[in-house]
Amino acid sequence: MYKANVVIIGGGPAGLGAACKAKELGIEKVLILERDRELGGILFQCIHNGFGLQYFNEDLTGPEYATRFIQKAQKLGVESKLNTIVLEINNNKKILAVNSSDGLMEINTETIILAMGCRERTRGAINIPGTRPAGIFTAGTAQRLINMENLLPGKSVVILGSGDIGLIMARRLTWVGAKVKAIVEMLPYPSGLTRNVVQCAEDYDIPLILSHTVTNIYGKKRLTGVTIGKVDEEGNIVRKSEKYIPCDTLLLSVGLIPENELSKNTGIKLDADTNGPFVNQYMQTTIPNIFACGNVTQVYDLVDYVTEAGELAAEGAHLYMKGLTNSKTVLIKKGRNIRQIVPQRISLYERQKPIRFYLRVQYPEEKVKVGIYKEGKEIFSKKQLIVRPSEMIVLEISDEVIRKASETNEVTVKINGYRN
Amino acid sequence: MGIETKNKAITCILCPLGCKIDVLKKKGTIIVKGAKCAKGKDYAIKEITNPVRVLTATIRVRNGILPLLPVKTTLSIPKKQVFTCLKKLYQLEVKAPVKMGTVIVKSIANTNSDIISTRGIDSKH
Numbered sequence: 184m185y186k187a188n189v190v191i192i193g194g195g196p197a198g199l200g201a202a203c204k205a206k207e208l209g210i211e212k213v214l215i216l217e218r219d220r221e222l223g224g225i226l227f228q229c230i231h232n233g234f235g236l237q238y239f240n241e242d243l244t245g246p247e248y249a250t251r252f253i254q255k256a257q258k259l260g261v262e263s264k265l266n267t268i269v270l271e272i273n274n275n276k277k278i279l280a281v282n283s284s285d286g287l288m289e290i291n292t293e294t295i296i297l298a299m300g301c302r303e304r305t306r307g308a309i310n311i312p313g314t315r316p317a318g319i320f321t322a323g324t325a326q327r328l329i330n331m332e333n334l335l336p337g338k339s340v341v342i343l344g345s346g347d348i349g350l351i352m353a354r355r356l357t358w359v360g361a362k363v364k365a366i367v368e369m370l371p372y373p374s375g376l377t378r379n380v381v382q383c384a385e386d387y388d389i390p391l392i393l394s395h396t397v398t399n400i401y402g403k404k405r406l407t408g409v410t411i412g413k414v415d416e417e418g419n420i421v422r423k424s425e426k427y428i429p430c431d432t433l434l435l436s437v438g439l440i441p442e443n444e445l446s447k448n449t450g451i452k453l454d455a456d457t458n459g460p461f462v463n464q465y466m467q468t469t470i471p472n473i474f475a476c477g478n479v480t481q482v483y484d485l486v487d488y489v490t491e492a493g494e495l496a497a498e499g500a501h502l503y504m505k506g507l508t509n510s511k512t513v514l515i516k517k518g519r520n521i522r523q524i525v526p527q528r529i530s531l532y533e534r535q536k537p538i539r540f541y542l543r544v545q546y547p548e549e550k551v552k553v554g555i556y557k558e559g560k561e562i563f564s565k566k567q568l569i570v571r572p573s574e575m576i577v578l579e580i581s582d583e584v585i586r587k588a589s590e591t592n593e594v595t596v597k598i599n600g601y602r603n
Numbered sequence: 604m605g606i607e608t609k610n611k612a613i614t615c616i617l618c619p620l621g622c623k624i625d626v627l628k629k630k631g632t633i634i635v636k637g638a639k640c641a642k643g644k645d646y647a648i649k650e651i652t653n654p655v656r657v658l659t660a661t662i663r664v665r666n667g668i669l670p671l672l673p674v675k676t677t678l679s680i681p682k683k684q685v686f687t688c689l690k691k692l693y694q695l696e697v698k699a700p701v702k703m704g705t706v707i708v709k710s711i712a713n714t715n716s717d718i719i720s721t722r723g724i725d726s727k728h
């Protein structure tokens with residue numbers, strides 16, 4: 184029987200951020216359980232740059248970002264078990280896990296941090312009519328094959344979805360000699376960051392076809408082509424708009440979903456809009472000794488934010504172990520044009536530090552303010568020239584605003600237009 | 604060459620506004636339209652005169668626990684050199700173990716930018 188103060192499930196950027204912070208706060212036994220052969224999560228297959236601009240103020244690649252935290256964790260004495268699968272969590276403190284050297288093991292722990300990350304959505308694929316040939320991959324799978332396994336998924340490629348991984352893969356495929364025929368996006372605007380639209384698609388004259396989707400798949404053994412069609416405002420395919428594109432490979436970059444199978448079996452409350460646990464500012468779930476951080480709570484834009492969330496979860500676990508409980512909770516309600524927000528509630532502690540909200544809008548808007556309202560009265564607002572679903576908004580609120588919010592049981596966050 | 608005319612639509616990536624900027628290059632003068640700020644104007648001029656990018660790629664590894672080593676340029680290189688550099692990199696093979704930050708190629712294609720490894724790879728045995 185193993186014993187730990189904190190067990191972290193998942194050794195990606197969220198788990199590593201949490202583990203390092205936990206050791207820095209003086210927590211004795213910190214154990215990461217990781218199912219892969221190494222720590223670092225998805226970062227090792229993300230060989231492109233653009234990581235760490237906020238956290239380190241440096242432009243790093245994914246593997247460099249991961250290695251910094253792995254080395255830090257080793258120095259601080261974080262323990263880890265690799266190739267290890269967590270089977271279940273019992274009574275909120277017993278973890279049942281398995282690997283080939285320890286066999287089945289039970290770990291007793293004071294606190295648990297869920298950091299399982301997310302996985303790629305494939306549902307879009309099942310909804311596409313047509314045959315079921317080889318040659319259809321999620322963008323992340325193709326990324327792993329090309330960047331880590333030295334395998335090329337195909338030579339002539341259509342990408343469905345303009346999320347960041349899809350865009351990055353369009354460039355990567357071009358760089359390894361494949362021809363990317365088109366990136367097809369159902370929405371009237373790209374889903375990925377502008378930087379990626381420019382440097383991955385525009386740079387190589389790859390057509391980014393908006394308001395279109397793949398309507399049929401052809402090929403018996405191997406994919407031979409797809410048809411794409413125009414999508415109207417209601418999401419229906421416009422008749423006679425269909426066009427055939429020959430290709431041997433279709434990549435799907437149609438979104439990510441937090442991976443919460445383990446969370447569900449603990450009985451913690453999940454949020455239907457984020458698909459992740461319902462948390463407070465220290466990433467505490469509705470079970471007091473279970474915390475959750477990173478893409479398991481919501482899909483973030485930047486790994487830097489994921490690391491910060493991991494650090495907050497470790498602080499939360501530390502406060503919990505010191506017996507500091509929160510006295511009161513304020514719920515955060517979603518108002519006009521807010522798709523999702525984390526944290527979903529704030530807990531009041533005697534000593535309060537500023538709180539950061541990470542939110543996404545439902546649709547793009549210009550010249551707006553993002554405001555927090557208490558019984559209809561504005562207690563905080565921030566002007567934004569533009570808001571887009573693809574770029575997360577970060578709101579930091581001070582002690583003073585938190586105190587105002589705490590006079591009620593709920594506040595509403597919404598997007599409003601402003602004049603002048 | 605001096606009297607070439609180039610017209611390009613550029614999306615600024617410096618801030619979330621993402622201005623659509625039109626750049627017209629004619630007989631040595633550059634006209635920029637659509638940038639909402641001076642930083643964006645400079646960016647647009649750079650994009651039409653000498654666009655630069657960080658290049659990231661992989662190199663084959665012999666005897667490593669993984670078959671590929673990820674690498675990057677230490678500086679941004681001219682965009683038009685990207686494929687020349689890639690071609691050079693694909694011809695290389697390194698032997699494991701390799702440490703992160705190892706210089707694999709000095710000043711690739713005379714760009715003044717080195718190629719360095721972005722992770723460590725242990726040897727198989």
Ligand code: SF4
Binds near residue numbers: 639640
């Ligand atoms: S031109 Fe200025 S305002 Fe417009 S996107 Fe670029 S940096 Fe932003």
